[in-house]
Amino acid sequence: MAxxxxxxxxxxxxxxxxLRGVNLAVEKGESMTVIGGSGSGKSVLLxxxxxxxxxxxxRVIVDGQVLNDLDEYGLNELRKKFGMLFQGSALFDSLxxxxxxxxxxxxxxxxxxxxxxxITTDKLALVGLKDVEDKMPSDLSGGMKKRVGxxxxxxxxxxxxxxxxxxxxxxxITADAINDxxxxxxxxxxxxxxxxxxxxxxxxxxxxxxxxxxxxxIQEIGTPQQIRNTTNPIVHQFITxxxxxxxxxx
Amino acid sequence: MVSATGSPxxxxxxxxxxxxxTSGIVTEIGRVIMFxxxxxxxxxxxxxxxxxxxxxxxxxGFNSIxxxxxxxxxxxxxxxxxxxxxxxxxxxxTLIGTVVSLSMTRExxxxxxxxxxxxxxxxxxAAELGTMRVTEQIDALSTLATNPMKxxxxxxxxxxxxxxxxLTALGMxxxxxxxxxxxxxxxxxxxxxYINNSIDYTEVxxxxxxxIKALVFGAVVGLIGCYKGFSTQGGAEGVGKATTxxxxxxxxxxxxxxxxxxxxxx
Numbered sequence: 001m002a003x004x005x006x007x008x009x010x011x012x013x014x015x016x017x018x019l020r021g022v023n024l025a026v027e028k029g030e031s032m033t034v035i036g037g038s039g040s041g042k043s044v045l046l047x048x049x050x051x052x053x054x055x056x057x058x059r060v061i062v063d064g065q066v067l068n069d070l071d072e073y074g075l076n077e078l079r080k081k082f083g084m085l086f087q088g089s090a091l092f093d094s095l096x097x098x099x100x101x102x103x104x105x106x107x108x109x110x111x112x113x114x115x116x117x118x119i120t121t122d123k124l125a126l127v128g129l130k131d132v133e134d135k136m137p138s139d140l141s142g143g144m145k146k147r148v149g150x151x152x153x154x155x156x157x158x159x160x161x162x163x164x165x166x167x168x169x170x171x172x173i174t175a176d177a178i179n180d181x182x183x184x185x186x187x188x189x190x191x192x193x194x195x196x197x198x199x200x201x202x203x204x205x206x207x208x209x210x211x212x213x214x215x216x217x218i219q220e221i222g223t224p225q226q227i228r229n230t231t232n233p234i235v236h237q238f239i240t241x242x243x244x245x246x247x248x249x250x
Numbered sequence: 251m252v253s254a255t256g257s258p259x260x261x262x263x264x265x266x267x268x269x270x271x272t273s274g275i276v277t278e279i280g281r282v283i284m285f286x287x288x289x290x291x292x293x294x295x296x297x298x299x300x301x302x303x304x305x306x307x308x309x310x311g312f313n314s315i316x317x318x319x320x321x322x323x324x325x326x327x328x329x330x331x332x333x334x335x336x337x338x339x340x341x342x343x344t345l346i347g348t349v350v351s352l353s354m355t356r357e358x359x360x361x362x363x364x365x366x367x368x369x370x371x372x373x374x375x376a377a378e379l380g381t382m383r384v385t386e387q388i389d390a391l392s393t394l395a396t397n398p399m400k401x402x403x404x405x406x407x408x409x410x411x412x413x414x415x416x417l418t419a420l421g422m423x424x425x426x427x428x429x430x431x432x433x434x435x436x437x438x439x440x441x442x443x444y445i446n447n448s449i450d451y452t453e454v455x456x457x458x459x460x461x462i463k464a465l466v467f468g469a470v471v472g473l474i475g476c477y478k479g480f481s482t483q484g485g486a487e488g489v490g491k492a493t494t495x496x497x498x499x500x501x502x503x504x505x506x507x508x509x510x511x512x513x514x515x516x
Contacts, residue, residue: 052394076395090390093381104394142470152394246383 001064002190003028003160004049009058011044019026020216021058026194031186033195033203036213037238037247038114042196043245045213046162049194051075062160080108083191087165091137091143097124097134097148104156118143118215123151126188127181143174147181155187161185167202200239204228212238214247285477289407292400302405310371310406310472311413315420317366318430326350328427334437343439347448350429355460359367359422360414364467367414370498372475376407376496379479380489382516383424407472414468415461422460449472459515466511467504474500488506 001024011019018041026032036042047053048060051067060067065078075215091100099106101123102116111119120134129146137145146166153161166182167175177201188195203210204224212219212227212235220227220235230236237245255308333349382388391398426448433439476494482488 052389052392072397076397079395081391084390086390090383091392092385092387093385103396107394107396156394180404185479 002026002061002192003030004062005061006045006048007047007059007061009018009048009055009060011041011048011056013170018216019048019055020214022213022218025220026192028192030188031182031193031195031206033197033207033210034213035196035203035210036199036236040213040222041216042046042213043164046164046196047185050079050084050162068172079192080088080104080156081159083156083158083160083165084147084162084164085149085153085166085248087145089137089142089149089166091152093137095137097135097140099146100137101151101155103152105220108156120151121158123155124148126154126185127151128177143170143177146170146174150178150181150185154161154189154191158188159191161191163193163197165197167197167198167199168196168236175199176205177250181205200241212239239248266327271294278326281481282473282477285471287457287475287479288399289473291506292397293408295400295405297400299401299405302401303408306405306409308408308414310367311417314367314413314417315372316372318417318421319424321362322354322425323329323428325362326354326425327432327482328356329353329425330429330432330437334433334439334513343437344443344447345451346433346437346439347429347444348451350428350433351448351452352456353423354425354429357460357508357512359425360418360460360463360467361504363414363418363421363464364471364504365501367410367468368475368504371410372471372496372500373493375410375475376478376482377471377489379476380482380492383480383482384488385484398480403476406476407469408471410475411465411468413437414464416469417465418461422457443464459511462515463508463511466507470503470507471500474503 004024004026006022006024006188009022009162011015017217018070022041022045024045034042034045041219044053048067049062051060051070052218056216062078063081065074068079070078073167091097094104098115098117098120101120105111105116106113109116116131117133123128123183124132124147125132127150129144129147129151130135132140132144132148136147137148140148163182166178168177182195183206186190193206195203195206204227204245209223211221212233220230220232222230226245227235227239230239290329329350330346333346336341337345337349338345345478382402388398388402391401430441430444430448433444475496478492478499482492
């Protein structure tokens with residue numbers, strides 16, 4: 001059984017029909033990347049997987065549990081299996097780095113501050129950071145914020161990690177370092193991961209499979225090699241970044 | 251009646267605009283009520299973030315003391331000065347104390363404290379939560395299996411309600427003291443008469459009425475500040491709108507509710 005199953009999911013905001021019957025399955029331990037242009041519904045899809053949004057129609061099933069059917073307690077219990085890296089890192093700006101990374105541990109375990117600080121130091125080391133525990137998020141660069149966000153995502157030993165545009169806004173070298181980190185974490189922790197991005201270099205590098213979302217529908221799913229060799233004109237135009245083709249710029 | 255242009259379409263358009271505006275206002279009121287229901291529900295459920303409540307009590311209450319003290323002191327002093335001018339014309343200067351005490355306890359203490367806290371702490375709440383909303387920090391809380399209503403809204407709501415009570419009590423004391431200073435030390439009214447009149451004509455219920463108003467105003471400031479912050483959309487512009495909206499709506503609600511509370515607590 002797939003770790004994440006998205007079955008015929010529809011979502012509208014007012015008159016805007018964002019997801020139009022999306023079907024997607026992510027196997028345990030797999031790295032799936034959803035690509036698509038701005039406004040294609042990628043972020044909306046990702047928010048459905050962790051229950052930040054709920055579908056108007058269809059179902060989202062995570063680890064055998066239907067998200068739509070869960071109450072507040074059940075949803076929070078399921079969310080403990082997740083880690084999420086946000087596009088802008090979304091670090092709590094009133095908390096220090098270690099308080100950010102250890103936030104989940106503080107809320108959901110009985111560990112002492114000393115024990116939490118030890119774990120956060122280890123997680124920060126895993127993402128290549130040291131001696132930043134007592135800094136505030138405002139003292140960090142964009143790349144460092146992403147790393148701290150990643151450390152926070154893995155702090156609770158998540159089984160599933162969601163990446164929202166992990167390389168957006170970073171310089172190419174830092175972006176590649178984040179890609180390497182995502183691959184490295186998957187090898188070390190064996191997590192299932194779902195990323196959304198429009199950075200094709202990143203998508204090819206970190207993914208086992210890539211799905212293309214266009215106008216609220218999945219156009220094609222395949223390995224990076226299959227996507228590179230696609231005959232679908234929409235997917236081909238997107239991955240080659242051409243202005244000419246069926247996709248028109250907004 | 252036919253419109254100036256004589257066009258029925260013009261009237262229909264006008265009715266559409268009025269209908270849309272009315273629908274928008276009613277929807278917004280409904281959302282605020284639902285937000286209040288959720289806030290109250292989460293206030294009485296586990297876990298309770300005591301540390302967050304204390305932090306907010308400091309930010310909303312302790313940090314508002316200077317502005318509340320200044321306002322109350324100034325109001326009490328001006329009230330004594332102005333009522334002296336009026337009362338002197340028919341030889342009732344000794345009633346200055348009564349006017350200052352009744353005004354500060356029943357009306358000016360809670361209303362002015364409410365308006366000052368709405369301007370300072372309500373704006374701060376909306377801006378902070380609005381920024382957290384647009385930078386996805388509120389979503390991040392949810393992904394960390396933490397209820398943002400419980401973690402962010404409930405502490406602010408409790409702190410705002412409780413601290414408004416204490417700030418208003420402080421404002422009443424300072425305002426009355428300011429009135430005494432002007433009435434007795436500046437204008438030369440007999441201190442014994444001043445104090446006796448203040449005590450004789452001010453009942454304990456007057457103080458309670460003012461403090462009940464303060465609790466309601468505190469809840470309004472906390473609720474609206476958090477609601478506006480939580481419903482922020484867009485970037486910096488959205489945060490700006492939320493902040494302005496929080497102050498304007500809170501102040502209007504305080505003034506509107508003041509009349510109804512005064513009528514009920516007559």
